[in-house]
Amino acid sequence: MAVRGTPSWLGDQNAAMALRLLLDHGPLSRNGLGELSGLSKPTAAQMVARLVEKGLIEAVGETSAGRGPSATLYDVRNDLAYGVAVNVDQEGVRSTLVDLRGTPFPVAERSASGLGGRRSAARDVAGAVLGACESAEVPLADVRQVCVGVPSSVDPRSDELSSVQAMPGWSRKSIRHQLEEALGCAVRVDNDVNLAAVAERGTGAIGAEATFALLWVGYGIGLAVDVAGTVLRGASGGAGEIGNLPVPRGVLGPDVAAVDLEDLLGAAALDRIGRDTGASPHTFEDVLGGAPLPDAVLDVFAPRLAQGVIPVLGVVDPELVVFGGPVGRAGGERLAARTRAAIRDHTRWDPRVETTGVTGDAVLHGARSVLHERLRADVTRRAGAAVSEEDRSRIIRTNLRGIN
Structure with a gap:
């Protein structure tokens, strides 16, 4: 991590700002990034080069500004990270994939009767994550975060549910730890009504x-x-x-x-x-x-x-x-x-x-909103950090595919 106040640190901050602008506005040229950020053209070019090096953005086309050569458009790679939103209630389990762009993916559903008699938190949620990935045709390994809405309060201090009456086979204790062990990624477990309130706020009517x-x-x-x-x-x-x-x-x-x-x-x-x-x-x-x-x-x-x-x-x-x-x-x-x-x-x-002004499954909508913000924050942090070995390997693989 660069030392605060140094040119390297400032470059990382500029790169993170450029990534946020691309997430907010969609494809932009170097000049477009310079205009929106208020930075010079050379600095904007450096931001783009840094983000390309880290494998966070890619060229997606060109735009013509009249006379002169066309400008290359860049956008955030949408395959950098995915999440899965899950709603577990008395009716069953519903889930859907979440990406950086907020793309609407199909909802995978399993009724309570269809879940069978050998239920547990790990089985229910792992099945939901797998169903969401299959419906969206995205590899399971690309899922980095999961948000689960449950009809129970969740104690953040003890990682315990107050009730599992609506979720047969679930254990009240160490719920997040159970799920993270089973899924191998970050998991957030939240009360269903709290997530529905997030969706309500997201309607823009409040x-x-x-x-x-x-x-x-x-x-x-x-x-x-x-x-x-x-x-x-x-x-x-x-x-x-x-x-x-x-x-x-x-x-x-x-x-x-x-x-x-x-x-x-x-x-x-x-x-x-x-x-x-x-x-x-x-x-x-x-x-x-x-x-x-x-x-x-x-x-x-x-x-x-x-x-x-x-x-x-x-x-x-x-x-x-x-x-x-x-x-x-x-x-x-x-x-x-x-x-x-x-x-x-x-x-x-x-x-x-x-x-309510929310249409459809409000709990699932709220979980999607939470994940969308978390995925954006995760990718933005990566913009301001050194290139990891994981990212370096992925960049090499991507470049090799392009050569072949």
């Missing part, structure tokens, strides 16, 4: 400095709080585990026997409401199949959901509350409006309440 709360309503209930782009995870990773909060007595009437918010708002509770209102005995299953929540169910469910939102308003006071998860989606704006009305009826708060 102000950069805004605080929002994502209430995930599905098999159970979960919460993620994002403050100006940072998801609050807590000392033990348990921030947002509101399913264990006790239900306030007397607020919803004596006939509500739920002990905590999980009892009050989970899948079993939704089915009970469906039976009691005559809407459907399998309301949650209907929701998973894409059906909207019936009005009769919304009338009962919205005041209950308000009891889950009120503690969040009292502690965090976010600018926006977003409903996600299968039940949040199925309720849509009708559920948002009725919940907001129930909050206004019982408290001084009048929050903005909206339905």
Whole structure:
């Protein structure tokens, strides 16, 4: 590593800046890099030469600027590093490849029943990584990082999951260590609702400095709080585990026997409401199949959901509350409006309440976003470091293929 402040160090910093510009803007000529960076043409040429030497960029074409010779266009090699985003939940395992450009790759899926009886964290995730690579036709050896979303909090201090109820065969202890040993690459394990909040922020509909709360309503209930782009995870990773909060007595009437918010708002509770209102005995299953929540169910469910939102308003006071998860989606704006009305009826708060703006699998979207940033950071670090033996060997192999 070059000594800070020396010409060699400055050259590394310029090379890292040039790589970021190429990642942000796509193919550029030496002159284009010079204009965007504010550096001279000779310096821009040096940046390009340094990145080519390290095998991080390649010539991808030419551009004509009118009179004079055409200029060579350079771009970041998209095969430098890949990641795999994984979402594990009660329904099964879904995964997709991630690259430096954010290319949309196919999603590989295996249902919970299709995973068989001999499940474990290593088997589930390794199978998901392999499926993503096969779907994208990318070698397994090219995967450098994996991000896994799970329906559990993850303690960063002890590397333990708080619950594996939704993941049969999984061990709670040393989860990241287990997966890294099995996969041979860097692994990040995160709570599914936290990753869904990352995806929500990525829609661009939320102000950069805004605080929002994502209430995930599905098999159970979960919460993620994002403050100006940072998801609050807590000392033990348990921030947002509101399913264990006790239900306030007397607020919803004596006939509500739920002990905590999980009892009050989970899948079993939704089915009970469906039976009691005559809407459907399998309301949650209907929701998973894409059906909207019936009005009769919304009338009962919205005041209950308000009891889950009120503690969040009292502690965090976010600018926006977003409903996600299968039940949040199925309720849509009708559920948002009725919940907001129930909050206004019982408290001084009048929050903005909206339905998620993320389409598709929000957890997988969030994991993709996390990996995309990590892959970019990894490649940028390599731009400012000496050429490794691994990179040197790869450059030689690439050049030999070109000669042959």
